Amino acid sequence: MITDVRLLCEPFDPAAELAAFSAGQTTAGGIVSFLGQVRSGGGVQALELRHYEPLTLPGMQKLAEKATRRWPLDALLIIHRSGLMHPGDPIVLVAAASRHRRDSFAAAEFAMDHLKSESWFWKRERAGGEWRWIEPREVDFEALQRWG
């Protein structure tokens, strides 16, 4: 089991990360990935994620352990940005490799649902020149409840 969990304060290249991850996974039948990026359009000029050093990365590592205990994965990758981003910039990349594709799908979705509503990140957006802190969304809490 390879687990690669990173909190990055600089931009990253999701295609290169995913290619490197997949290259190592030759015994896995299926690799599922999720890439979240800053949406363009909708008037958002910039997005900033803040984290709290003592909690955020350790929390992501615990999440990865939970996922790898729950599904028989060959490898799991979680990369999450912090800091200032602009439309089109990647925010989060999750990838799961496993022998059976359903495990990869479930683990990747589980990781995303928990990153969205349980990880120690705070987000603000700049629109019309004004920064505004984003409140958590009800739909993200609902997504969590599927996992019991």
Add this chain to the structure above:
Amino acid sequence: MITDVRLLCEPFDPAAELAAFSAGQTTAGGIVSFLGQVRSGGGVQALELRHYEPLTLPGMQKLAEKATRRWPLDALLIIHRSGLMHPGDPIVLVAAASRHRRDSFAAAEFAMDHLKSESWFWKRERAGGEWRWIEPREVDFEALQRWG
């Protein structure tokens, strides 16, 4: 809605394909991808997929239409290999982009489940120097039934 469905008889580079797909999806919040590759280990020396020209690609296109009618996607990519492959070679790449990540996850898994058990491909494997045709797996039919 961008739908890109391809049946390839030559190797392809999934990282490059996914990067190109993602680059065009700046209004989508989330992109889910599935990459299936020939497993190494397990004694399989080669894998061959055969297709039937008049049915296979049209069937893949109909599957893409079904998925795009069922979920509000921004874009859908389905690439499937035919021909001779070796361990580590990519077989199939599916990617779905949408505003909400659950739609991307569902559409990508739906497409994979249908590619596995309803698409016009026939597979044989070479192990110990002998080619052997692969029969469909019960678990793949079960996976289909989730979608009603």
Add this chain to the structure above:
Amino acid sequence: MLKLVFLGRLEDAAGAAEREIEAAETYDDVLAGLEPELAATLRDVRIRLALDGVLVGDPASLSLRDGQELAFLPPVSGG
């Protein structure tokens, strides 16, 4: 002439992926002209037929014409 196409494991049963046979009018005529063992294999209900690239609902209803292509499609095993 009629072109027969054998997909997947049927290629091994037929000894080739394709075969040309004399024109035949019905599906039973086609099978009657084949080796008995191959004909028995092709009668498996799980095998679908496609005529000129279009799936056939009921083989008994087939009315064949010279130059057509009849494909035998065993259960798929893709991806």
Add this chain to the structure above:
Amino acid sequence: MLKLVFLGRLEDAAGAAEREIEAAETYDDVLAGLEPELAATLRDVRIRLALDGVLVGDPASLSLRDGQELAFLPPVSGG
């Protein structure tokens, strides 16, 4: 001295992401030393506390020492 850390929207409420205050023994002592409006904001039950990077279960049980870091964590909104 005690270091206070304000995450997310609490940074705007506090006017800075961090602040150093005189040593205090209890959580109530800490709040009593802040502007009343900020103290009221921090009393929101949805705000979690972390002392030296460890989540605090019950703020009333806190016993603070010189040089520690107390972080105020509003509801998260990640990814």
